[in-house]
Amino acid sequence: MHSIQFDGKTSGKAECERETALLAASTKAGVPLPHMCGGHARCGTCLVTVVDGAEHLSEQGNAETRVLLALKAKPDQRLACQTWARGDVKVSY
């Protein structure tokens, strides 16, 4: 069991038993994280900043990298719809 914590306009935490996408965890946590393209790595509205636990996150895929480059995202930012957590993680948005 691991937790994924969100801090932003609304804060919340999801307890997860297995590897979970950050976007799915936000829904479980009751945090209304924007996701205009429906989680298809097209809009960038699900951008989050990783505060803690980056070592527990999945590697960036090509689709995520393309969007992050277009957004000029910082190295600690990820797309919640394209990032899976397998350990304790804290993000802000």
Ligand code: FES
């Ligand atoms: S929801 Fe659109 S890029 Fe993640």
